[in-house]
Amino acid sequence: MKILELKIMRGPNYWSIKHPKIIVLKLDMEELQHLQTNEIPNLSQKIQKLFAGMYKHRSSAGTEGGFIRLLEEGTVLGKVVQHIALELQTMAGMNCGYGRRYANGQPGVETIVFSYQEERAGTYAAEAAVRITEALARNEKVSIIQDVAKLHQIREDEYFGPTTEAIVQEAINRNIPYIQNRQTSHIHLGYGIYQKRIQAAMSNNTSFFAVENAGDKNMTKDILEEAGIPVPQGRTVYSLRELEEAIDALDYPIVTKPLDGNQGKGASINIQNWKDAAKGFAEAQRYSQAVMVEQFIQGFDYRLLVINGKFVAAAKRTPAMVVGDGVSTIRQLINQVNKDPRRGVGHEKELTHIKVDRVTRSILREKEITLQTILGFGEELHLKKTANLSTGGTATDVTDIVDSYNVLMAERIAGIIGLDICGIDIMTSDIAIPLPDTRGAVIEVNAAPGLRMHISPTEGLPRNVAEPIIDMLFPHGCPSRIPIIAVTGTNGKTTTSRLISHILNFKGHKVGFTTTDGIYIQGKKIIKGDTTGAYSSEFVLKDPTVNYAVLEVARGGMLRSGLAFRQCDIGIVTNVSEDHLGLGDIHTVEDMAKVKAVVPKTVCSEGYAILNADDDLVFDMATGLRCKVAFFSLNENNPRITEHISKGGLAAVFEDGYISIFKNTYKIRVDRVADIPITFGGKARFNIYNVLAATLAAYISHMEISEIKTALRTFIPSHETTPGRMNLFKLPKVEVLIDYAHNMASMEAIGDFIKNTNAHPKIGIIAGVGDRRDEDMRQVGRIAAEIFDEIIIRQDKDLRGRTGEEINNLLKEGIFTVKPELEPIEIKQESSALAYAIEYAPQNAFIALFSEDIGEAVKMVENFRVIQHREQNAEK
Numbered sequence: 074m075k076i077l078e079l080k081i082m083r084g085p086n087y088w089s090i091k092h093p094k095i096i097v098l099k100l101d102m103e104e105l106q107h108l109q110t111n112e113i114p115n116l117s118q119k120i121q122k123l124f125a126g127m128y129k130h131r132s133s134a135g136t137e138g139g140f141i142r143l144l145e146e147g148t149v150l151g152k153v154v155q156h157i158a159l160e161l162q163t164m165a166g167m168n169c170g171y172g173r174r175y176a177n178g179q180p181g182v183e184t185i186v187f188s189y190q191e192e193r194a195g196t197y198a199a200e201a202a203v204r205i206t207e208a209l210a211r212n213e214k215v216s217i218i219q220d221v222a223k224l225h226q227i228r229e230d231e232y233f234g235p236t237t238e239a240i241v242q243e244a245i246n247r248n249i250p251y252i253q254n255r256q257t258s259h260i261h262l263g264y265g266i267y268q269k270r271i272q273a274a275m276s277n278n279t280s281f282f283a284v285e286n287a288g289d290k291n292m293t294k295d296i297l298e299e300a301g302i303p304v305p306q307g308r309t310v311y312s313l314r315e316l317e318e319a320i321d322a323l324d325y326p327i328v329t330k331p332l333d334g335n336q337g338k339g340a341s342i343n344i345q346n347w348k349d350a351a352k353g354f355a356e357a358q359r360y361s362q363a364v365m366v367e368q369f370i371q372g373f374d375y376r377l378l379v380i381n382g383k384f385v386a387a388a389k390r391t392p393a394m395v396v397g398d399g400v401s402t403i404r405q406l407i408n409q410v411n412k413d414p415r416r417g418v419g420h421e422k423e424l425t426h427i428k429v430d431r432v433t434r435s436i437l438r439e440k441e442i443t444l445q446t447i448l449g450f451g452e453e454l455h456l457k458k459t460a461n462l463s464t465g466g467t468a469t470d471v472t473d474i475v476d477s478y479n480v481l482m483a484e485r486i487a488g489i490i491g492l493d494i495c496g497i498d499i500m501t502s503d504i505a506i507p508l509p510d511t512r513g514a515v516i517e518v519n520a521a522p523g524l525r526m527h528i529s530p531t532e533g534l535p536r537n538v539a540e541p542i543i544d545m546l547f548p549h550g551c552p553s554r555i556p557i558i559a560v561t562g563t564n565g566k567t568t569t570s571r572l573i574s575h576i577l578n579f580k581g582h583k584v585g586f587t588t589t590d591g592i593y594i595q596g597k598k599i600i601k602g603d604t605t606g607a608y609s610s611e612f613v614l615k616d617p618t619v620n621y622a623v624l625e626v627a628r629g630g631m632l633r634s635g636l637a638f639r640q641c642d643i644g645i646v647t648n649v650s651e652d653h654l655g656l657g658d659i660h661t662v663e664d665m666a667k668v669k670a671v672v673p674k675t676v677c678s679e680g681y682a683i684l685n686a687d688d689d690l691v692f693d694m695a696t697g698l699r700c701k702v703a704f705f706s707l708n709e710n711n712p713r714i715t716e717h718i719s720k721g722g723l724a725a726v727f728e729d730g731y732i733s734i735f736k737n738t739y740k741i742r743v744d745r746v747a748d749i750p751i752t753f754g755g756k757a758r759f760n761i762y763n764v765l766a767a768t769l770a771a772y773i774s775h776m777e778i779s780e781i782k783t784a785l786r787t788f789i790p791s792h793e794t795t796p797g798r799m800n801l802f803k804l805p806k807v808e809v810l811i812d813y814a815h816n817m818a819s820m821e822a823i824g825d826f827i828k829n830t831n832a833h834p835k836i837g838i839i840a841g842v843g844d845r846r847d848e849d850m851r852q853v854g855r856i857a858a859e860i861f862d863e864i865i866i867r868q869d870k871d872l873r874g875r876t877g878e879e880i881n882n883l884l885k886e887g888i889f890t891v892k893p894e895l896e897p898i899e900i901k902q903e904s905s906a907l908a909y910a911i912e913y914a915p916q917n918a919f920i921a922l923f924s925e926d927i928g929e930a931v932k933m934v935e936n937f938r939v940i941q942h943r944e945q946n947a948e949k
Contacts, residue, residue: 074150076098077100079200080096080097081189082095082097083637084607084634084638086671089186090675092171093636095186096185096189097184100182100183100184100185101182102151102182110145113209113210117144126163126164127141149183151174154174155172155186156172157198158185158195158201159187161201161224162195162224164224166225166418166421172186173185178660193230193231194227197227229418229421233260234273236273236523236524237258237273239524240524240539244262247547249543250638252614258272259272264614264622265616266620267553268617269546271542273521279494279521283490287492287495287519290333291309291363293517294307297486297515300486303509304514307366308323308366309364309365309366311364313351316350316354320347327368328366329344329357330367332364332365333361333363338360339356339357339361342369343369344369349439367516370512372513374460375387375501375504376498376499376522377480378524378538379487379494379495381541383484384480387475388469388471388526389469390466390526392455392459392464393427393456393465395407395454397453397454398448400447401447402445402446407444407456423531427456428464429456432457432464436455462526470535470536471505475504476504476507479508490518492518495518496522499515500514501513556622556642557622557624558622558644559624559641559644560573561627561631561645561671562649562669564652565763566625568760570623571586571588571794572751572764572785574623575784575794576767576780583595584619584620584621585612585613585622585623586613586623587623589603589605589627589813590927599612600612605625606630607635608637610622610624610638611637628657628665631668631671636671636672641677641680642676642677644672644682645683645766646669646682646685647685647691648762649665649666649669651817654845663690666694669691673695673698681700682695682703683705687711692704702717702722704725705725705762706724706727707758707765708726708727709735718736723736723773727746727765730747731743731746732745732746732765743778743781743782750788751763753799756829759819768781792811792927796927797812798812800931802935807911807917808832810922811924811930812921821856823923824859824860827860827919833862833919834915834919836862836918836919837863838910838920838921839857839867840869841853843871843874844874851890854884854889855887855890863895864898865899865910866885867900867906868902885897903924903929904930906922907933908937910922911934
């Protein structure tokens with residue numbers, strides 16, 4: 074078996090809308106393509122032995138054991154790869170259950186699709202599943218221990234943790250979108266101007282001043298002591314000599330910990346002698362030069378949680394420990410504890426496995442025992458010096474018994490330090506008694522406190538402490554989303570996106586939009602390039618100044634990683650035609666329509682899919698949508714339109730020279746097409762389609778008809794407003810059209826416009842794209858021959874796997890089928906071809922350049938305009 078391609082989908086995509094996070098694996102089965110699972114001896118038994126949980130896989134049977142039965146009846150090995158990839162992740166604490174296998178259309182090639190939790194884990198699982206399946210097919214010995222261990226490690230490295238997960242899940246439950254920043258650990262909750270950001274249990278509301286205070290344990294203690302909060306006496310020391318002076322003042326027992334530590338790292342408690350004090354000092358200095366030395370307060374370890382000034386939860390924390398039975402060794406007792414199904418690796422489950430580490434061994438040495446020591450019945454042994462869950466500790470919920478004095482104290486502390494999310498560590502014999510009465514003390518105040526102990530306590534009632542965090546960030550009734558208009562189709566995407574953005578900007582919205590030439594925020598180009606993929610969409614949605622997003626969505630981005638959003642408010646499909654066929658396993662125009670249909674399928678239930686009723690494939694996308702549908706057409710008598718509006722539907726049509734909206738049985742005229750500049754007096758019929766779609770989007774977005782009309786009239790086509798789209802230049806000698814058209818449909822649309830011009834001769838500068846099919850390039854030649862009197866063939870800088878001669882020959886084959894007498898000129902460089910055409914064209918000629926480099930072409934035309942004006946003036 075051979076992996077031909079592996080893609081990571083991060084949003085709704087061609088393969089699945091409901092399951093956006095999937096791995097798409099293109100696999101060449103090679104010599105194993107015809108092998109069935111029932112032809113491999115004992116395969117079912119081997120798989121069940123390796124993967125005990127595989128029995129739960131239902132497969133197509135829909136019942137437990139379904140996949141095992143399928144193995145025994147006989148199925149292809151691609152299904153085995155799919156199920157192993159899922160089970161490997163599940164065994165490593167990442168529950169993944171969605172998978173599909175598709176025949177690719179190429180002999181021996183299959184596409185395997187399966188869900189993932191962490192991207193790197195999904196990639197590793199895919200590669201491991203292929204390797205394991207191949208070994209099983211060849212009857213080789215297989216071990217998965219290292220694979221599961223590796224996936225566990227990946228999960229721990231990549232997983233954003235139980236605290237973040239709880240907050241994100243609560244946001245999802247409230248229909249608040251999120252974006253994970255892959256370069257940092259930040260999570261964006263909400264979009265645009267409504268977004269909030271979190272990093273674990275810190276939010277963008279969290280005061281830097283408060284975090285600094287909480288991080289300096291010495292300062293925190295001074296602030297709290299001044300406010301009448303019981304705190305242990307202590308000092309900050311930097312050397313053994315200062316440590317000795319501190320112990321003389323405080324006396325034993327003491328605690329040592331790094332001044333700016335966290336999660337209990339470097340802390341040592343209940344130190345009773347100088348030897349252990351020196352050890353504790355050295356341990357603390359591994360994390361901080363400054364070491365806190367404090368009185369050891371007897372009692373239990375409690376964590377109180379305050380969110381937005383209100384006490385919400387409390388937990389009693391116990392260090393990792395074992396209890397003797399008079400028979401088992403300490404190691405055996407640890408193994409027994411670790412068998413608890415609630416324990417897992419890292420943050421995989423509610424509890425963490427207890428590891429025998431340096432701290433554990435140090436405790437055993439201090440007590441002069443070993444892992445082979447047998448503890449007496451009921452004898453307790455703490456294996457860690459702190460009660461952190463991440464080191465195997467346990468938590469018991471005590472929220473309901475916290476004394477009112479302690480509740481008020483916790484809320485005061487959060488306010489005094491200034492933390493919106495605050496964890497307060499207390500040592501006391503009983504949290505149900507006021508702290509001063511137990512001679513307890515506040516040990517520490519934590520910014521970004523872990524929520525795991527409250528969400529999944531070992532004992533007691535779980536508390537949804539993520540809810541008050543989301544309530545604080547997004548009070549009920551406050552928005553979290555900005556409207557998203559997504560635009561896709563074969564042609565017209567960019568013009569439609571720009572036109573909609575112009576209309577919304579005219580209304581006063583702060584628009585962020587993406588196109589094939591860049592990302593724009595409030596009319597300013599921020600990023601240059603083809604920005605129609607998921608990254609660019611996320612860029613706009615994360616921008617804190619944007620209150621409306623207009624996102625051009627291209628085929629490539631959807632096939633590469635899916636959409637950046639789970640739902641949009643308006644989804645527009647302009648048209649579907651033959652372009653990029655044969656790329657990305659999209660071989661037919663029907664396949665391409667399925668790609669484009671991803672956008673309308675993601676429209677929210679109250680939103681609108683805006684679809685071209687004149688395009689059969691686009692019209693068919695309306696079937697099965699859960700949102701509202703609006704159609705547009707150049708023909709008001711299109712039976713699809715008449716039927717739709719008879720049922721109370723919404724549509725926009727070109728009728729009697731006007732752009733009009735049909736709502737129910739009423740006709741609302743917006744403007745005369747001839748007065749809308751982008752239609753070039755109505756001659757650019759393809760732009761009328763774009764105007765219809767944009768008009769519907771604006772109307773659905775609650776704009777007044779007068780506002781839409783004025784906005785349409787003020788959108789003047791030019792290189793600045795629509796770069797590479799019908800950029801028309803009138804020079805003293807010739808007229809030049811520069812357009813990005815690169816497929817048959819767009820060339821035909823431009824051709825309709827050119828045929829309506831009175832210029833002669835009509836000169837076309839064309840090129841072939843190397844990764845297109847032979848027939849596509851011949852068709853480009855045929856269309857060019859039907860439009861132009863003269864043809865110049867240029868070449869793209871990137872020939873995409875072909876030679877220039879091969880591309881040009883295919884174009885000429887197409888040209889000669891229409892005009893065998895035409896002699897095309899071949900000029901390799903685009904700039905040279907354009908210069909040649911302008912210089913040698915006769916008076917009143919019309920030159921159309923289908924350009925690769927719009928910016929350079931426009932500069933050249935402007936230079937020629939200046940030169941021709943000078944020459945004209947000189948002649949006068």
